[in-house]
Amino acid sequence: MTTKVYSGAEIVAKALKDQGVDVVFGIVGIPVVEVAEAIISEGIKFIGFRNEQSLSYAAGAYGFLSGRPGVCLVVSGPGVVHALAGLVNAQANCWPLLLIGGSSDTYQQGMGAFQELDQVTLCRSYTKISTRSPSISQIPNVIDKAIKASIYGRPGPVYIDLPADFIQGSINYESMNLPGRAADPPKSLADPQSVEEAVRLLLGAKKPLVIIGKGAAYSCAEREINEFIEKTRIPFLPTPMGKGVISDSHPLCVSAARSKAIGDADVVILLGARLNWILHFGAPPKFSKNVKFIQVDILPEEHNNNRRIHVALLGHLPLVVSQLLSCLPSFSYPSTSGYAQSLRRKLEENIASTNEKFKDDTIPMSYHRAFWEIKKKLPQKDIVFVSEGANTMDIARSIFDIHEPRCRLDAGTLGTMGVGLGFAIAAKVYYPSKRVVAIVGDSAFGFSAMEIETAVRANLPMIIIIINNNGIYHGLDTESYNATSLNALPSTALLPDVRYDLIADATGGKGYFVRTPRELDNAMNEALKDNEKVIVINVMIQPGGRKKLEFAWMETTKSKL
Structure with missing residues (x-):
């Protein structure tokens, strides 16, 4: 033998x-x-x-x-x-x-x-x-x-x-003693008394808000959360990678009124979301000092982290949301409440303001005009959206709607630049029948640009759109760059008008270099007709010049000492 x-x-x-x-x-x-x-x-x-x-x-x-x-x-x-x-x-x-x-x-x-x-x-x-x-x-x-x-x-x-x-x-x-495939994780329910306490707190809320985090996406809780929102009619706010658990087009989604929603809420239920920097640590002035939190999480140490959690629900998120649904009476938050009406007004105001920015005819294009040209061409379903870059990611988050769970990837909790091409490749491997579209800044693209060759070699067709402003946050136009001595260049400046699109051409993909809305429209049309190649669209936008860098999401009223 x-x-x-x-x-x-x-x-x-x-x-x-x-x-x-x-x-x-x-x-x-x-x-x-x-x-x-x-x-x-x-x-x-x-x-x-x-x-x-x-x-x-x-x-x-x-x-x-x-x-x-x-x-x-x-x-x-x-x-x-x-x-x-x-x-x-x-x-x-x-x-x-x-x-x-x-x-x-x-x-x-x-x-x-x-x-x-x-x-x-x-x-x-x-x-x-x-x-x-x-x-x-x-x-x-x-x-x-x-x-x-x-x-x-x-x-x-x-x-x-x-x-x-x-x-x-x-x-x-x-x-050898072979173990076989590791079993899927065990799933646990929350303490029933805590669930009842959470329901009482929700029923007493005047201004409730549901925040949907990427933990909800990971745990595949979309069915239960959709049922919860439809039953309670409570407004909801997705975090960046929680988008799509419920479609961004849902009438109760308040992403466009984010600051007002979290600032006015008196009871917030966190579904797979942490009170870290993305949610301002749950602290004033972004949140009310009197807000009460209900948090569903799989890790007990996460509860009462940065802010006191009034009701901590420890368990597998879909099961815990089902527990909440079972305990809730016939409750529906009234759309006529002052909070709901004020959110609706703020939504309409902010959407109207954004729509005006889409009409900007300036050349080079603004972020908003470039994003509008891209948005109106992208399909609503069967698309995976990858986003990275400083301004590129921050502005795009509020413009591109996500309608399916686990279909948005970005720099995430660590704010990591350079993830775009790796994420896009992973998404195309996992979702071979979906269209993968990565919208990345020129600086962010530079971290992983040679993975274009990886995607071509692995036969993973995708569309990479580079929002090119010649810099990190802000760049200089060609005239300003050439008129500035090397030692006087801003630390944010990159070479102007770099032809990143030629990397696609050099590796067997297809590149487009665009400066105007019409050129971008044509490039998008051609890219969406081609589902066999790696496409790179290099979009020149306004460089921004020597503007002061500001990060509104990092604002604080506390001393840095």
């Missing part, structure tokens, strides 16, 4: 296959080439990137979209260091991710081996588990434990160290 002997690389690939992994994002080199080849042999899709930061961002986004860890493979030393960016980003956003890093031979530890680095310690601060298998035979069990840690409780990243001698070693496969 022939004994089946497999290498450590093959054991890793088989363990990933048993876990249901269908794609791995990676960059090969010593010592992980054999692992990547074994992964391909197992029928798992391997997408080779150009930079470890981008592939780790892609893995995090894939984890958010799929609910299972996005898997990435990198080389030892510098490869793990570069991929650390994606670990930190996944940790901040609470996304499941599995990073597998090659490392030097165990018998050379401490000897100054090739790319030797204590990667387990390096990754520990940014992961739920950072570990190395004690032997080749334990690799499947270590992968199983890491995957469970990544998705159980609050999701997050994990790291597994893979020494070169483990990769190249071998073992009798039949003698």
Whole structure:
């Protein structure tokens, strides 16, 4: 009888296959080439990137979209260091991710081996588990434990160290105890007394508001939350990646009156949303000092973080919302209330103001005019919207409506620039039949521009629209740039009129360079007719010049000392 002997690389690939992994994002080199080849042999899709930061961002986004860890493979030393960016980003956003890093031979530890680095310690601060298998035979069990840690409780990243001698070693496969696919996370209900208390607080509210966070999107709570909103008729506000859990076109969506909605609310129910900087820490003056919070979260430590939570509901969000629905009587918040009417007036006022900005005929185009030309061409459904860049992302958030859950990706909780191309690639892999559109600033695009080649090579058609203002926040026009000495250039200035679109042409995609609304309209028409290529539309807009940088979302009345 022939004994089946497999290498450590093959054991890793088989363990990933048993876990249901269908794609791995990676960059090969010593010592992980054999692992990547074994992964391909197992029928798992391997997408080779150009930079470890981008592939780790892609893995995090894939984890958010799929609910299972996005898997990435990198080389030892510098490869793990570069991929650390994606670990930190996944940790901040609470996304499941599995990073597998090659490392030097165990018998050379401490000897100054090739790319030797204590990667387990390096990754520990940014992961739920950072570990190395004690032997080749334990690799499947270590992968199983890491995957469970990544998705159980609050999701997050994990790291597994893979020494070169483990990769190249071998073992009798039949003698191994294989764990199989890790079970989905257990789901828990909230304390019934707390649910009743939350209902009493909601029923007594004069100005209630529901805030829908990306935790609601991740937990696939759209059915329950839609039912909750339809039953209660309470106004709701989605956070950036909570958009689409309920369509932005819903009449109770108050995104266009965000400041007034949160400033006037007396009871706020947080559904998968944290009181961090995105929600101004729940603090005055953005929120009322007397506001009362109901928070649904999977992590008990999140409750009472930054502001006192009056009712903490710990559990799986869809189940907890179902509990609230079961306890609610025939309650419907009146649309004739003063709060509802004031929000409606503010919505109409802000929408009218934005619509006026769409009419700006100035050349170069403004942000609003460029976004309007793009918005009116994009389909309402089956589109995944990726957004990054400073002004580009901030302005776009209030202009582009999202109608489906888990169809918007942006810089997220960590405010990470450079995620756009990695996110777009992950989205197209997960949603092959949806149109992926990434609208990115020129500075943000520069972080990951060579992943255009990755997308072309992997046959992942998408549309990348670069909003090019020649700088970071603000740039200079060509005349001003050329008239300024190098040492006097603003730190925000980039070269004017860079032809980023030619990267697409050079790699087998299709690029467009546009300056006017008509040119942008034509480019959008052509791009939307082509569902086989990677399209880059380079849109020149007003540079902004030497304006003072202001960030309204960071305003505070407190001393910085």
